[in-house]
Amino acid sequence: MFGLTFTSLGPMLPPAPPIRRVILVVLDGLRADAVARHGLIHLPALARCGRWTLSGRTVTPSITAAALTSVMTGAPPSVHGLRDDRFRIPRLNLPLLPGLLRDRGLPTFGYMAKVPLAHWAVATAIARHLGCKARFEGDGAADILEAARPALLGEPDGLFFLHWPDADRAGHAHGWHSPEYGHAARTLDRALGNLATTARVLDDPSTLLIAFADHGGGGLKADDHESDHPEDTTIPMVIAGGAVRPGQLEQPISLLDVPATALWALGIERPASFAGRPLTEAFHQVAAEVPASAPVAQPAQAA
Numbered sequence: 001m002f003g004l005t006f007t008s009l010g011p012m013l014p015p016a017p018p019i020r021r022v023i024l025v026v027l028d029g030l031r032a033d034a035v036a037r038h039g040l041i042h043l044p045a046l047a048r049c050g051r052w053t054l055s056g057r058t059v060t061p062s063i064t065a066a067a068l069t070s071v072m073t074g075a076p077p078s079v080h081g082l083r084d085d086r087f088r089i090p091r092l093n094l095p096l097l098p099g100l101l102r103d104r105g106l107p108t109f110g111y112m113a114k115v116p117l118a119h120w121a122v123a124t125a126i127a128r129h130l131g132c133k134a135r136f137e138g139d140g141a142a143d144i145l146e147a148a149r150p151a152l153l154g155e156p157d158g159l160f161f162l163h164w165p166d167a168d169r170a171g172h173a174h175g176w177h178s179p180e181y182g183h184a185a186r187t188l189d190r191a192l193g194n195l196a197t198t199a200r201v202l203d204d205p206s207t208l209l210i211a212f213a214d215h216g217g218g219g220l221k222a223d224d225h226e227s228d229h230p231e232d233t234t235i236p237m238v239i240a241g242g243a244v245r246p247g248q249l250e251q252p253i254s255l256l257d258v259p260a261t262a263l264w265a266l267g268i269e270r271p272a273s274f275a276g277r278p279l280t281e282a283f284h285q286v287a288a289e290v291p292a293s294a295p296v297a298q299p300a301q302a303a
């Protein structure tokens, strides 16, 4: 049982930039090397304007249910206990990302592919437990983005969580090195470019986008991703937004750093169960720490 203890934000962490909205987009099963191998355009363009790595690591086991539960709890699977591919509500009483936002009056919006009718009740129950306004709509990234578009245009605050299944689905059906997988990777890439434009990610210092994969694939088995093989565990990650300082992320980078960074960016204290590290080096320092030669316009500091 976890009490709600908090890590000390302490003097070591710089103040967060004035970010009001964090968009997390899960590029399910997108291998880091798919960027070059399959000719992705938008992800590297976003990376050039933001902070990025092609050498991040997901959690163990390298499966979606475990990884997404880690995003929501900030904790590794050894703590949250969800270590197989059956989605359910975590047993432990861990603080959840949407609940921590809600305590600060901030909403969470979730957008995922439609689920079979038989699973709809459990999917909506999980979303409700998470404290998330969730929509299960469409088959892939393009449809899911369309479902999210009105809120992306109209809601300036809170957390957006989008899960795009295209590449993982093609990897299981045809293999992670197949032409079909490459096609799905480019579909994700186009949707990512579209998302960045829709949410005005690059010219809005109050919006932060973190795009990342939950696992790779084709490491141990051509059509799966559950192993410790580097091709299964290595993930790409791009952090973009008007408050982000361009460059490469300093290793090591973990999937667990995503929820830690989201909380820090929104100025929310991090519970001790959030095991990751806020990637503060990805941001322009606020106040006096701003370097004079910084290449991107500085966000104004809140009074």
Ligand SMILES: [Zn+2]
Residues within 6 Å of the ligand: 029, 064, 168, 172, 225
């Ligand atoms: Zn999968």
